[in-house]
Amino acid sequence: MVPTFISHSDSVINQNIVAMILALNYTVTLKCIAAKLPKLNLSQSNFTNDDDLTVLFNCSEPFPESNDGYLVPCLASSGYQVHAVTSTFDLDLLLSGPCTKIHQYPYSDSTFGENMLQLNWNVPLCGNCEFKGMDCGFKDGTKLLETHCFNRKDITRTGNNTKQHLIAGVVSGAALVCIIVFSLYKLYLTSRNKRESRVRLEKFLDDYKAIRPTRYSYADIKKVTDDFNEKLGEGSYGTVYKGKLSSDIYVAVKVLRDSKGKGEEFINEIDTIGRIHHVNVVRLVGFCADGFRRALIYEYLPNDSLERFILPVSSSPGSVSLISWHKLHHIALGTARGIEYLHQGCDQQILHFDIKPQNILLDHNLNPKICDFGLAKLCSKEKSAVTMTAARGTIGYIAPEVLSRNFGKVSHKSDIYSFGMLLLEMVGGRINMDAKTNNHSKVNSLEWIYRHLEKGEELKIQIEEEGDGRIVRKLAIVGLWCIQWHPIDRPSIKEVTQMLEGDGSHLNLSPNPFMATDKPKLNASSHGEDLDVILEIE
Known part of the structure; x- marks a missing residue:
């Protein structure tokens, strides 16, 4: 042993x-x-x-x-x-x-x-x-x-078999490791893109903070709206709630429904409206960017939107309008001045692309304020056309060239078309329904207005005060000029404002906007201008 x-x-x-x-x-x-x-x-x-x-x-x-x-x-x-x-x-x-x-x-x-x-x-x-x-x-x-x-050779042979199995195992393991590494890399890229998006948003908001509206947390938003207690309305990009910042300051809080992606609509709206300081543009009080929960806080306007005041109390003869024609004219002129400021009064031209009655809010004195800049685009003031990858706007107010480039280039003239439809809806909403054709579609109603003006006939609209007939005719003629099919045939917003500021006695009727072959005939001047295509500013 x-x-x-x-x-x-x-x-x-x-x-x-x-x-x-x-x-x-x-x-x-x-x-x-x-x-x-x-x-x-x-x-x-x-x-x-x-x-x-x-x-x-x-x-x-x-x-x-x-x-x-x-x-x-x-x-x-x-x-x-x-x-x-x-x-x-x-x-x-x-x-x-x-x-x-x-x-x-x-x-x-x-x-x-x-x-x-x-x-x-x-x-x-x-x-x-x-x-x-x-x-x-x-x-x-x-x-x-x-x-x-x-014999050691038997061990060697067994060792060779073991070595082969080992090599096969190593190759399989290496392939599995490659798959895992690739999956982790893809996950990392996705996470990095989301992180970069949030960093981009945070950087923008940091730059914005010094001179722009207040930033609120999502908890603040819930407190301001009393846990989203009073709903004011719902739009394409979110739901609007009434809120209170203090005992005497009320606000409208728009909570964005779709906060996916890189938040372009959110950044677009606060960046656009944050540049604007005009009596006829709604004021942005603050915003919320808490993770992917986002909201915009506007000044509260108690009279809702223009949509409520276009139609009379009832469609029967003799009904009384909610507001007078003088006040409607005041709203139309204020809206035109707001659009003129967007097109010409800012450092960069702002194209709204969604002018409609629902986006014209009214304060306690019925002063109009343009809102909802989620579809707006910025472009250089030296150029006048913008390229877009997809149509934007609301059906019935979208300019033809936005839907098809066959009608011309997308430009500030697209907002002119939408404003023209708004003016004609002001007029068309007060027309006696019995006086219309059997087909009450919007196109037929507008064509009915054009035919009556072309014949020099009065529109079947109730006149309440002296001068109402002249206001109705002026709004209708300006609206028809604005909805010309081709952008070069429409007036600029400055010319629209001048026409609305005048008494309308020297306004000529436009070519028939429902016949694209007609030529423009506004006085001796033409509204045609060269529209150079430019890229929208990021």
Whole structure:
């Protein structure tokens, strides 16, 4: 028998032996090997231990001085000492004294005294294999030290197979890693794009903060609107709620419905309306950009929109209008001045692209204010046309060239068309319904207005005050000029404002807007102008 700390030359070490050696190394580091011996099982290994037996005693008094036995301090407890003695010691002497036997172990007493476990391993008998010129190794799955002979080539062949499997595993693993890395990269790109979008928005808002309206959190918005208690209306981009900033300051809060993407509509509206300071444009009080929850806060206008006041109280003859023709004329002129400011009064030309009665709000004195700039575009004042990738606006107010480039280039003249439809809807809403044709479509109503003006006939509209007839005729003629099919045939907003400011007595009727071949005949001047195509400003 020889002690084992591994000493083996021409043999293969069994996996069980390696595992046991590792276990031994682990137990030695615990500083008290005696505490772990009850859990040590050598029955499934090829290790053997000394044949000596050691008995542990727990003594209440100091052990008599002797060369026999060892004190085991790590097992001692309060008032007791543990001693390890060999089985050849006179055990009766201890049992008759103040000691109690604890346990008996098949290890030498030096294991407990020196805190070191020594195991033995028989050297395998490999002479027969060496005589045959073969390699020698232990048989797997056996407790005894049985050996067997083998050729190293068999191991090499097995190793080659293992190597092939290993290579296949590495290739498969590498492919899987590539897929995972690619997926993580795509996820990173998506996350980065969203992060960059939010950073872009935050940078814009930081630049905007110093001179622009107040920024509110989403919690502030809920508080201002009393948890969205009073709904004022709903549009294409969001729902509008009434709110209160203080005891006497009311606001209209538009909560955007679609906050996906990069937030172009949100940035577009606050950037556009933030540049504007005009009596006929709604004022932006503040905004909310809390993550992807966004809202716009406007001054509150108690009289809602122009849409409420276009039609009379009832459609029966003799009904009284909600507001007079003088007030409608005041609203039309104020709206035109607001559009003129957008087209010519700002550093960059602002094209609204959604002029309609619903977007003309009225304050307590029925002064008009243009709102909803979600579709607006900015372009250089030196140029007059803008390219777009898709039509924008509300059906019935969209200029023909916005729908089809066959009618001309999209420009500030597109807002003129929408304003013309608004003027004609003011007039058409007051026409006696019995005087219209059987087909009450908007186109037929407008053509009916043109035919009556062309014949010099009065429109079948109730006149309430002196001068109402002249106002009706002026609004109708200006509206018909504005809705000419081709943009070059429409007047500029400055000319529209001048026509509305005059008494209308010198206005000539426009060409028939329902016949695209007619030529313009507004006095001696023509509204034709060259429209250069430009890209919209980002």
